[in-house]
Amino acid sequence: RNAISRWTGFLLRWAPMGLCVFGAIEWQLHKFRSIRDGAPRTASEFQSRVYCSLPLRIMSRCWGWLAACYMPNPLRPYVYGWYSSMFKVNIEEALYSDFNHYSSMAEFFTRPLKEGVRVINGKSPLVSPADGKVLHFGSASDSLIEQVKGVSYSIEDFLGPLQTVEQSREAMSYAQALKQKRDGSTELYQCVIYLAPGDYHRFHSPTAWEPTVRRHFSGELLSVSPKVAGWLPGLFCLNERVLYMGHWNHGFFSYTAVGATNVGSVEIYMDSELKTNRWNGFKVGAHPPSTYEYDELLLNAKQHGKQSLQKFEKGDLVGQFNMG
């Protein structure tokens, strides 16, 4: 019993110190390696695993529960006023600019805008689906594409397997097999838009297009702030996300809403079966990165003799991000 108590005392005293020293050495080594290779300082595999094993889903669900709690009237101007000044919310654009209208933080977060405060560009073939910051954009014809300058993610890990057996049999790259036009006249492109906490958190359709399949990838709820997106490769393949694939008049089209710690839930108005940020138990670190399951729903109901569920016009309201 003496020996056990001595060992316990020793471990309690020195283990935290040992972990800190190990973390510091790992951090310095990684910094040295990235300076030596001239590559951007991104997370190592070890750092990525440590980050993924944090209990972020529990935190996200607790935050969601708190945000949905009733906000007493006397507190509303102070709490929403503080949030608005902290995150530069333009409350004059909101449909209800009186703070007292919102009975919870969650309702304030998903506030609708006044009619006409966002003008949909009639001439452009593709418009912004959301208010936010352009993280990155450009060609997406390689298997690895950039989430921000210098930090990439795998297009196949992000979208999942090709939809048809014919596509997967084609002797060409995944990105080329995605394309619906085979005459070489088209390219794949991508655009990544980050929504900050103070932004309007409903999102719209960027063009006229028809989704035919929905994939919901369970995953982590890591932060997707520009800092983390510039540090953690494959971030968008690790996070929980809802992906709609289909076509527009130039070929393949996909639209993905990626969740984050404080905004873990995605609500798509035309897809009531979609449930996100579900409790997945204590499977801490259960997945090696970017190998998450996903559930798939064919939206093209023509196969069941009905009309397809949904065609979006440019500017149509698609859904919203919810807190927690």
Next chain:
Amino acid sequence: STIVLLFEAPKNFQFDIVAGQTIKVGESLGHI
């Protein structure tokens, strides 16, 4: 939270944006 658009477009598609800019719903992302 983040929205990622991945799409096929003609080779002469040109983006009208720059990385880091703020953008609002409905503003043009690109033209053909």
